[in-house]
Amino acid sequence: MPEFDNHAIARMLDDTGDLLEISGADRFRVLGYHKAASSIRAWPEDVTTLSGADRLTEIPGVGAKTAAAVAQIIATSTFPDLEGLKRQFPEGLLAVMQVSGVGPKRARQLYDKLGVDSIEALQAALASGRVATLGGFGAKSAEGIAAGAEAYLRHHERIPVSTALPLAERLVAGLRAVPAVRDVQFAGSLRRMQETIGDIDILTSSDDPAAVMAAVRELPLVTRVLGSGETKTSVMTTSGLQADVRVVAPDEWGAALQYFTGNKAHNIHLRALAKAAGLKLNEYGVFRVEGGERIAGATEADVYRALGMDTPPPEIRGDHGEIEAALAHELPRLVEIADVRGDLQSHSVATDGRSTLLQNRAVAAELGYEYFAATDHALNLKMVGGLTLDGLERQWELIDQVNSTPGPRILKGIELNIDEHGGVDYDEDLLARFEICLASMHSGWGASREAGTKRMLRVLDNPFVDVIAHPTGRVLGRRDAIDYDMDQVLAKAGKTGTIFEINSYPDRLDLDDTHIRMARERGVRFTLGTDAHEAEQFRYMPYGVAMARRGWTVPGELLNAQPWDVARTWLRRFRTLGR
Numbered sequence: 001m002p003e004f005d006n007h008a009i010a011r012m013l014d015d016t017g018d019l020l021e022i023s024g025a026d027r028f029r030v031l032g033y034h035k036a037a038s039s040i041r042a043w044p045e046d047v048t049t050l051s052g053a054d055r056l057t058e059i060p061g062v063g064a065k066t067a068a069a070v071a072q073i074i075a076t077s078t079f080p081d082l083e084g085l086k087r088q089f090p091e092g093l094l095a096v097m098q099v100s101g102v103g104p105k106r107a108r109q110l111y112d113k114l115g116v117d118s119i120e121a122l123q124a125a126l127a128s129g130r131v132a133t134l135g136g137f138g139a140k141s142a143e144g145i146a147a148g149a150e151a152y153l154r155h156h157e158r159i160p161v162s163t164a165l166p167l168a169e170r171l172v173a174g175l176r177a178v179p180a181v182r183d184v185q186f187a188g189s190l191r192r193m194q195e196t197i198g199d200i201d202i203l204t205s206s207d208d209p210a211a212v213m214a215a216v217r218e219l220p221l222v223t224r225v226l227g228s229g230e231t232k233t234s235v236m237t238t239s240g241l242q243a244d245v246r247v248v249a250p251d252e253w254g255a256a257l258q259y260f261t262g263n264k265a266h267n268i269h270l271r272a273l274a275k276a277a278g279l280k281l282n283e284y285g286v287f288r289v290e291g292g293e294r295i296a297g298a299t300e301a302d303v304y305r306a307l308g309m310d311t312p313p314p315e316i317r318g319d320h321g322e323i324e325a326a327l328a329h330e331l332p333r334l335v336e337i338a339d340v341r342g343d344l345q346s347h348s349v350a351t352d353g354r355s356t357l358l359q360n361r362a363v364a365a366e367l368g369y370e371y372f373a374a375t376d377h378a379l380n381l382k383m384v385g386g387l388t389l390d391g392l393e394r395q396w397e398l399i400d401q402v403n404s405t406p407g408p409r410i411l412k413g414i415e416l417n418i419d420e421h422g423g424v425d426y427d428e429d430l431l432a433r434f435e436i437c438l439a440s441m442h443s444g445w446g447a448s449r450e451a452g453t454k455r456m457l458r459v460l461d462n463p464f465v466d467v468i469a470h471p472t473g474r475v476l477g478r479r480d481a482i483d484y485d486m487d488q489v490l491a492k493a494g495k496t497g498t499i500f501e502i503n504s505y506p507d508r509l510d511l512d513d514t515h516i517r518m519a520r521e522r523g524v525r526f527t528l529g530t531d532a533h534e535a536e537q538f539r540y541m542p543y544g545v546a547m548a549r550r551g552w553t554v555p556g557e558l559l560n561a562q563p564w565d566v567a568r569t570w571l572r573r574f575r576t577l578g579r
Contacts, residue, residue, distance in 0.1 A: 002077060003220035005170050006040050006047050007163050008239040009073055012082055013037035013066070018094050019085035021104035022111075035061035035354055035534070040070075041162075042536035048074055060355070060536060077238070092118035095156075100148030100445075100479050101141060109134065123149050144446065151480050158196035159241060160476055162506030162543060165190065167221070167239050168200050174219045175204055175245070180211035183253050187260040191314045193546035195476060195509040200243040203260055205253040212247045252284050254299035259283035265319035266312075273307055273323070281307070315549040320517065334549045337542050339561040342371040342408065345415065345438060345469055345501065345529025346538065350395050351376040352384035355535040357395075357402060357410060363535040364408040371564050372538075373413035373436050373529070374399060375469075378425035380417045381442055386425070387414070396433075409564060411435045415469060417442055420451070422458025424465065431464035436571060438469040438501065438529075444482050445473070452484030460489070460496050463576040467527055467559075468493070470503040470510045477507070486515055494523035497572055499559055502551075504544025505531040516551020525570060527559040 017033030039061045040047055050056050051074050056067035072079035089111070096116060097107035110116035113134055114125045125131050126149065132142040168186040175184045181204050185191070188201040206212045209231055216233040217225050226234040226242065234244045248256040259267060259282065274281035278289050285297025286306040296306035304311045309326040313334055316322045325331045346360055347353035353360075357374060364372045374395065379386040387395065392414075399410045416424040416439040424431075424439055431437055439459055444452060459465055472481035493500060500519055503510045508531065511519065516526070528548065530540040548558065555561040559570055568574055 002223055002238045003048060003170075004074060004077075004238045005166050005221065006043060007166050008237075009047055009070055010037040010041040011239070012073055012078070013040065013069070015091075015094055016069075016082045016085060018097060018104065019082075019089055022089055022093060022097060022108045023085065024108070032061070032063075032066070036066045038354075038534060039536050042534075042539050044539060060359070060534065090117040092121070095119050095152065096122050098478055099145060099152050101145040102148065106136075109136070119149055119153060147446075148479070152478065156477055158198055159200070160506055161190065161193060161195055161197055161509075161546070162540075163239070164197040164200055164241065167237060167241060167243070168202065170221060171200075171202055171219065171237075171243055171245075174221065175202070175212070175215065178212065178215040180206045180208040180215065182206055182250050183257075185257060187257060188262060191261045192263065192317060193315050193550060195512060195547065200241060201260055202243060202245045203253075203257055204245065204247045205250045205256075206247050207250065209247040212245075216245045248283075251294075251298050253297075254301070254303050255281075255285040255297040256283045258300050258303050261314050261317065263318050266317040266323070269319050269323050270307065273327075277307065279306070313549065315546060316552060318513075318550075320552075332552060332554050335545060335553050335555050335558055335561060336549075337545050339555045339558065340369075340528060340541055340545065341563065341567075342369045342373070342411075342560045343530050343532065343538055343541060344373045344411075344413070344436065344467070344527045344560050345375050345503070346372055346532045347376050347415075348374060350374075350391060351381075351386060353533045355532075357398060359535040360532070360538065361402060361407055361410060363538045367538060367541075369408045371409040371411055373411040373438075375413040375415045375436070375438050375529070378414050378416045380419065380425045386417075389430070392430075411564075413438065415440055416465065418455060418459050420444065420447070420455060422455040422461075424459065424462060428464060431462075432573065432576075434464075434573075435568070436466050437464050437573070438467045439465045440469040441473045441482055445479065447483070449483045449485065452482050453488060456484050456489045457492055460492050460498050463572050465498060466571040466573060467499045467501050469501040469529065470505075470508050470531065471500050471515070472510050474510050475507050476509065481510075486518065490515075490519045490522045490524055493519070497525075497570075497575070499525050499527050499570065501527050501529055502544050502548050502553075503531050504528055504540045504542075504547075505537070506540060506543050509543060509547050511547070511551070513547060513550035516548065516553060520552060520557065525557050525559060526553055 013033045014037040017030045021030045039059045043059050051071050056062050069079040093107055097104050116122045116125050126146045132139045172184050175181050183205040187203045190197045204212055213233050221237045222235045224236040232246045271281050280287045280289055285294040287294050296302040301311050310331050312322040312326050348357050377384050377386045412434050413436040414434050418439050418441045474481040528544045532538045559567050
């Protein structure tokens with residue numbers, strides 16, 4: 001019987017919710033599936049194990065009916081509600097509704113009126129001009145959808161790290177239990193923790209390669225063997241993703257792990273160093289050119305040591321100066337998850353969150369946090385019920401009550417909206433009452449680079465905007481970044497002391513490593529926030545930490561790696577109000 005990881009089960013529940021939404025089903029039924037999927041995706045325990053112990057309803061949002069559906073997925077690989085919807089609508093419609101500018105209602109309209117049942121069919125309908133003439137669309141809307149379809153196809157060539165990592169960890173755990181396997185680790189872009197992954201590559205070492213390859217073919221997560229040879233097996237998994245497993249000799253393990261982790265530029269630079277030293281470096285080891293003696297290969301540390309270097313963390317292996325730092329024995333101590341003292345972006349039922357402040361606080365306490373910021377949406381984001389002054393007063397009163405009891409301190413925060421001119425929702429007298437103010441762009445895609453830059457430069461002048469949250473507005477796989485001159489904006493942020501967020505939500509991971517490095521060069525500091533819209537999403541912090549590490553961030557540059565008494569002195573309101 002095949003096994004399903006949490007992400008595979010969550011994907012089926014999300015698909016069910018999306019198809020229900022396309023069908024016009026009751027909103028609460030749709031949200032129920034999505035809430036359960038979101039909680040399962042973030043849940044730290046294996047859902048299959050929970051099901052066997054009859055504990056599924058311990059997960060927030062998973063009631064008896066959903067628990068029964070999950071149990072059926074585990075037992076039969078599907079469940080009746082999903083199968084019934086698949087008979088009603090083609091699965092390709094799920095991709096269509098994910099295109100920016102479409103959504104469930106328009107996807108249904110495109111299907112009913114134009115027979116659009118896939119991204120390819122959508123692009124054909126757009127090219128023919130039929131979408132622009134459809135009621136409720138128009139030329140401008142069709143133009144935006146066409147751009148969204150191109151972005152969808154471009155982004156979906158790769159796998160989100162949040163999908164690939166749990167699957168890879170399950171595969172690694174399964175292989176670690178195989179007696180013939182001596183070492184096992186995922187490699188490639190996943191080990192470097194890129195935000196999206198090209199392939200899931202897993203490396204093993206063994207004295208019995210045939211036994212390892214046989215074990216790979218029999219892993220419970222495997223649904224189909226795509227190809228299997230003496231040292232490499234490719235399989236399809238229950239998550240619908242491909243994984244490639246290689247086996248090498250134990251004395252080649254370190255060299256192979258270094259080689260298959262990459263990246264290409266890092267490896268090319270290393271080979272040039274080796275050549276200059278009279279050595280040869282490849283996936284089998286480090287060899288003397290003269291005589292061919294292998295001098296290293298069993299461990300990664302041995303390989304780098306043979307080249308006179310310390311071992312760079314995998315996340316920064318991109319030939320961005322890590323080799324020079326390793327040669328000089330000056331590699332930085334990058335931020336780690338243990339450094340994070342709190343989460344500085346979270347939402348609650350006060351606006352569009354699905355957990356209460358108390359539920360958020362309970363998970364924050366479980367994670368060992370000292371504090372977290374309640375940053376519900378501000379007034380002008382009407383579609384999620386942005387907070388009025390009365391709503392803020394009620395929330396502040398509740399925060400004061402909760403903070404009078406033991407547990408992580410809840411900071412009175414807000415996520416402001418940056419309007420098209422760079423303004424925000426409230427006046428300065430009200431802004432001064434918050435402990436931390438984030439500001440975000442929730443509109444402006446398609447605007448000119450000049451307009452985007454002016455907008456961002458103006459908001460940096462606001463002395464009560466402490467943090468720019470998810471600074472580019474991108475959503476991986478769905479939406480490209482808002483265009484503005486990042487270099488100019490970061491240069492000004494370095495002068496104003498405005499902090500930039502590294503958003504940990506798996507669909508965002510914004511800033512990326514390139515922009516983090518740019519920001520560091522300009523003296524910009526950072527904060528990490530999960531953008532949690534339910535309590536279990538507080539557990540997404542490791543993804544943001546990975547992005548921070550990829551950008552070479554050290555604890556001294558991270559706001560929420562500081563005790564609150566220190567962190568507050570970094571905020572602009574502290575300097576503005578002198579408190």
